[in-house]
Amino acid sequence: MNLTWHIVKKDLRALKWPLLLWIALIIAKLGVGVVLLNADGTEGLDWFNKMSGLAQVLSAFEFVSFVLTAAIIQQDLLVGTTAFWMTRPISGARLLRAKLIGIGLVFIVAPVLVTLPWWLGCHYGISEIGWAVTETVAAQAIAVLLGLLWSVVTDGFARFLMWTLVTLFATPMLTAIIAYYASRHLGSFQPELVSTRFLLVLLLSIGGIFVVVVHQFLTRNIGRSIAIIAGTVGLIVLTGAFWPWSWNVESRFYSYLIRQAQGEWPAGAEPPGLAFKLQSAEFSGRKDRPASLIASYQVEGLTAMQGLMPVQSEYTLRWPDGTSATGRSWGRSGLADMMSAHALSGGNDSGKAAALAGSVNFTSAMPAPTMAKVRSSASSYTLPARFRLMRFESVTRVPLEPGTWSVHDSQGERLAHAEKEGPQLLVTFIRHMPSLWVDNAGGGQLAGTGDYSQYFLVNRTRGAVDRGTSTDYRLTRIASVGISWRTMSFLAIPRPPKGSVLDAINALNEAELVKVTFAEQARFSHELKLGPEEIAQANP
Amino acid sequence: MNIIETNRLSRRYWRTEALRELTLAVPTGSVFALLGSNGAGKTTAIKVLMNLLPPSGGSATVLGVDTCRLGERERAQIGYVSENQKLPLWMTVRQLLDYCRPFYPTWDAALEAKLLTQFDLPPDRKLKHLSRGMLMKAALLSTLAYRPKLLVLDEPFSGLDPLARDDFVRGILEASELGDWTVLVSSHDIEEVERLADNVALLENGRLRFSETTESLLGRFRRMEVTVPGPVSLGAPPAGWLELEQKGGLVKFIVTDFTSGTVERACRDRFPDGTAVAHPMTLREIFVTLARETRTQPKGAAA
Numbered sequence: 029m030n031l032t033w034h035i036v037k038k039d040l041r042a043l044k045w046p047l048l049l050w051i052a053l054i055i056a057k058l059g060v061g062v063v064l065l066n067a068d069g070t071e072g073l074d075w076f077n078k079m080s081g082l083a084q085v086l087s088a089f090e091f092v093s094f095v096l097t098a099a100i101i102q103q104d105l106l107v108g109t110t111a112f113w114m115t116r117p118i119s120g121a122r123l124l125r126a127k128l129i130g131i132g133l134v135f136i137v138a139p140v141l142v143t144l145p146w147w148l149g150c151h152y153g154i155s156e157i158g159w160a161v162t163e164t165v166a167a168q169a170i171a172v173l174l175g176l177l178w179s180v181v182t183d184g185f186a187r188f189l190m191w192t193l194v195t196l197f198a199t200p201m202l203t204a205i206i207a208y209y210a211s212r213h214l215g216s217f218q219p220e221l222v223s224t225r226f227l228l229v230l231l232l233s234i235g236g237i238f239v240v241v242v243h244q245f246l247t248r249n250i251g252r253s254i255a256i257i258a259g260t261v262g263l264i265v266l267t268g269a270f271w272p273w274s275w276n277v278e279s280r281f282y283s284y285l286i287r288q289a290q291g292e293w294p295a296g297a298e299p300p301g302l303a304f305k306l307q308s309a310e311f312s313g314r315k316d317r318p319a320s321l322i323a324s325y326q327v328e329g330l331t332a333m334q335g336l337m338p339v340q341s342e343y344t345l346r347w348p349d350g351t352s353a354t355g356r357s358w359g360r361s362g363l364a365d366m367m368s369a370h371a372l373s374g375g376n377d378s379g380k381a382a383a384l385a386g387s388v389n390f391t392s393a394m395p396a397p398t399m400a401k402v403r404s405s406a407s408s409y410t411l412p413a414r415f416r417l418m419r420f421e422s423v424t425r426v427p428l429e430p431g432t433w434s435v436h437d438s439q440g441e442r443l444a445h446a447e448k449e450g451p452q453l454l455v456t457f458i459r460h461m462p463s464l465w466v467d468n469a470g471g472g473q474l475a476g477t478g479d480y481s482q483y484f485l486v487n488r489t490r491g492a493v494d495r496g497t498s499t500d501y502r503l504t505r506i507a508s509v510g511i512s513w514r515t516m517s518f519l520a521i522p523r524p525p526k527g528s529v530l531d532a533i534n535a536l537n538e539a540e541l542v543k544v545t546f547a548e549q550a551r552f553s554h555e556l557k558l559g560p561e562e563i564a565q566a567n568p
Numbered sequence: 569m570n571i572i573e574t575n576r577l578s579r580r581y582w583r584t585e586a587l588r589e590l591t592l593a594v595p596t597g598s599v600f601a602l603l604g605s606n607g608a609g610k611t612t613a614i615k616v617l618m619n620l621l622p623p624s625g626g627s628a629t630v631l632g633v634d635t636c637r638l639g640e641r642e643r644a645q646i647g648y649v650s651e652n653q654k655l656p657l658w659m660t661v662r663q664l665l666d667y668c669r670p671f672y673p674t675w676d677a678a679l680e681a682k683l684l685t686q687f688d689l690p691p692d693r694k695l696k697h698l699s700r701g702m703l704m705k706a707a708l709l710s711t712l713a714y715r716p717k718l719l720v721l722d723e724p725f726s727g728l729d730p731l732a733r734d735d736f737v738r739g740i741l742e743a744s745e746l747g748d749w750t751v752l753v754s755s756h757d758i759e760e761v762e763r764l765a766d767n768v769a770l771l772e773n774g775r776l777r778f779s780e781t782t783e784s785l786l787g788r789f790r791r792m793e794v795t796v797p798g799p800v801s802l803g804a805p806p807a808g809w810l811e812l813e814q815k816g817g818l819v820k821f822i823v824t825d826f827t828s829g830t831v832e833r834a835c836r837d838r839f840p841d842g843t844a845v846a847h848p849m850t851l852r853e854i855f856v857t858l859a860r861e862t863r864t865q866p867k868g869a870a871a
Contacts, residue, residue: 034670042658105654109620112655115648117640117671249622 035118035126036133039103046096047134054139054507057086058146061506067513068430069445069456073500076513080504087506093135093168097175098188100130106244107183114248124245131176135168143507150460150509151438159464160508177237180244181253206268223278225271229264236260283342283354293339293414297552301329304388309558309566311402319399320391321409321566323558327386335363335385335546337416337480341553343392345407348560353398357411362387363418364482364495367544371484372493375423375544388415390556406564411556418480418546426483426541428453436479438462446541451532453485453518454499455541463503463510480546485518487539492521571596571631571718571750572617578625579612586612588774589626594752594767601765601782602754603851605859609774610754611652614722617752618648631717644672647711647749649704650722657696661689661706665713672714680713687739701732708739721753725760737763758852768851772862782851789854790826794819794835794842806834810861822849822857 040047060083064076104123105111113123140161147157178191210225236256244253304325313319327336338359346352362384369381390411394402401407428446435441438461445456485494496516503512520535558566572594579587587609594600602610615621617630619638628635631642638646659667661684669675684691687705695703704724711719721740725733737760740751755761761768762782769779778785796817805812805821812821819839823831826846835844849857 031670034667038656038667041663042656103656109615110650110652110654112653114620115618115643115646115653116668117643119640122640 031118032122032126032129035104035123036130039100039126039130040134042103043096043099046099047138050090050093050096050134051138051142053086053089054142057083057090058143058507060086061146061509061511064504064506064511064513065442065458065460067444067458069443069458073502073513073515076502076504080502083504083506090139090168091171094171094175094192095189097131097135097172098179098185098192100134101127101176101179102182102185102188105183106180106248107250120245120248124242127245131172135172136165139164139168146507146509151435151440152462152509153438156438156462156464156508160462163465163508173234173237176241177257180241181250181257202265203268206265209269218274220276220278221271221274224273224275225268227275227277228267228271232260232264232267236264279354282356287342293551293553295412295553295555297550298554299329299417299550299552302554303328304554304556306558306562309562311399311566313399318393318395320393321563322389322391323409323411323556324387324389325556327388330382330385332379332382332385333420334549335366335381335418335420336361336388337363337418337546338388338390339414339416341390341411341414343390343409343411345394345398345402345409347401347405347407349405351401353394353401353407355393355395355398357390357392357413359388359390359413359415361389363480363546366420367482367546368484368493368495370420370423371486371542371544372488372491374488374542375420381420402563403567406560406567408560409558409563412553413556414551414553416480416548417550417552419549421479421545421547422543424543424545426543428455428541434481436481441481448533448536451519451529451536453520453536453539453541454515455483455496455518456500456513456515457483459510459512459514461510461512462508463505464508479548481543483516483518484542484544485520485539486542487520487535489538490521490535492535492539494518494520569596570594572600572628572752574613574617574626574628576626577613577616577623577628579609579616579621580624586774587616587623590771590774590776591626592769592776592779594750596750597748598767599751599753599765600767600769601761602752602769602771603756603758603761603855604754604771605756607773608756608771610756610771611650611722612774613771614650614720614752614754618646618720644674644714645717647714647716647719648722649707649711649720649724651704651724651726652722653707655695655703655707658694660692660694661698661709662691664695664706664710665691668710668713675714677713679715680709683709683712683739686742687735699732701728701735704728704732704736705739708736715749717749719749719751721751721755723755724753725755725757733757733760740764758850758855762851765851770855770858772858777858777862785854786848786851788824788826789849789857790823790831790846791849791853792821792823792831792835792844792846794839794844796839796842800839800842803838810857 060079064079067076104113143160143164144157147160152160174192174195178188178195182188182191210222240253240256243249243256304327307324307326309321309323311319311321330336338361341357341359342354343357344352344354365384366381369384373380390413392409392411426443430445431443433440433442439459441457441459443455444458447454482495485496486492496518498514499517500513500515503510505511518541519532520539521532570593572592574590574592576589576591577587578585578589590609590613602613604610612621616623617628617635619635622636630638631645633642656664656667665680687709689702689706689709695706698706724736728736741764751764753761753764765782767780768782768785770777796819798817800814800819802812802814802819808823808825810822810824812819814820819842828846831846832844835842
């Protein structure tokens, strides 16, 4: 092992400047993130966009890691007969180990270590860091695999670059050709089959590269390695164009994510005494098109200070013939209106808020084939709806000056800038939040969330409250952290009547910005059901 | 005891046969020169012996191990220096030695220091800034310092100016006094090899022409000069006589199997009035004679 590390050290020393430059790119990208988080709010959205663009460019440059991978491999060429290591007491297996350790250190460990302070600074917990590390590793693995493939079968950097460019150009062309034949073969677009083929092609590519790399290191038989590449490409083409069986990978994956998330929302955690009463259920959308089922409920049993916050869940439709379909469902509740009422009353008059507490509705998206089936034969509908039980925490006055970070779990928020402009108050907020693929794609909300708060401009003299409208909003993503710039426009009276701008300005001077916070009390799931009759009635 | 043995070793590049059924034995402790003109198959033979190329046919053993199975243990006992080898040029001489050292349990730090001084190598200069001769010496130093049992030098003199060549040969000679290693050197540079080798093999078009001790080779080749009183009929030369020609009163030829009594008798038979004088030949002259002979023969006849 010592000799293996000796080779690793040699490679890292040989490439120290390019590798340091590459790590500096990552640090520069994170530096842009730090600058964005520390913006004073006067820079403007254009500035935010430019900085965001710079971060994206720097992120793109990180993918030169495929070149660095090749450089590490080709420090000891595997092709030809002139490489120094070949006549030294270094076996192919030892060299492979050394190269994999080197690549792992540079492209897996180093980016993670460099980015770790960033994630910790953004208050990521273990779970979020785990997912962010997975994302970082996966992104780097793509570049590394691309670099590995041609670096082990070429005798120098020029040829490596040429074949890599050929691959980068050929892949989209090959994909287009496969898509063309596949579309002719399939007749109609079958997303699940395409997902299955994509997954298989991905696995074949990774497996093929792995075999070629190991084979070339152990045997240096270039002819056979090229034959393996050609064979793998052939298999990829055949699989991509003709694989006939769908494994429903995409829906299985999303179901898995949601099931995982639902596991954290036990039904047993439901507060006692809650009753869900169906108010209405109806379908929106046109016949034979993707549509939505909107089911509204009134929840009884909440106290005056409690509200529900629905979270994305997975519904199931079951038909009498035993078939079923699943999909995603989003919920809304009266919590936002409750907050508004609390803002106006300063949290003292809970009567109005209580009236709004129990209103909940769920929108379940249904693709066209599901919708067609629902229309022809009514099914039962089951939704293990997930809720966060929220309890009113506080109403606090917010000074109209740059504030410090307010952090709840892994989400942070800061008032960066506030200014009055005519009758409106413009407030710019900088936020950071987890932006993980697993949440963005799967909606699993595996990342933790805690308190929920919202800002309101309140004029108690006139009994007016405004939750504001967003005038500028941009979200960027830097190393799995979402950073948003949002400028909100608040009015102190609901709609300034014509000719009374002065009145609106006066009202603004009387108003104050408040922040209403609800704290999470519990998480639970509650199974909502609709029978075939209710579904049939909802059918337009 | 032979450190290298090959048995009908062949190597083919597509349709070209670079090495044809080479059967060779390199005695342990010898300095063995593999000679031949460009393209004769010397480098191919060495690459197959070093397992840099797989053989197309036949087999070979180095240190008693099949060349296809040479492992880290065997490689730790073999030194290889080649004009074509790509050294890590970004390293300094010292870094090269530091890199190589841990791989060899037999690395001799005192010998390393001695050779570094002897070869007059600047330890802190990067390899890419060394002259070609210095680079070869650095490669040789990184090879000799672990006292390999077998030192393989593939065209080590190519591209070296006479001074560097002399330095290099002197380095090998001086180093050879420090240990009892076997040296296999391939070259078309006969003068340099002559100073080193005690065994010689000649490759022609991938085939082995001969393999014997230098002493025996130099002993059996003679350039003969026979002074004759007038024109004589040369006729067809007997077997073993090459380049038979007459210039005035002097008949010249080269014998390939000189034994004093036999050649004198043959001269007397053919040139009864002549006076024969046998001159010893250098390795270079022998090599040129054989190369010329091969060229004058119809294709395939040399086989």
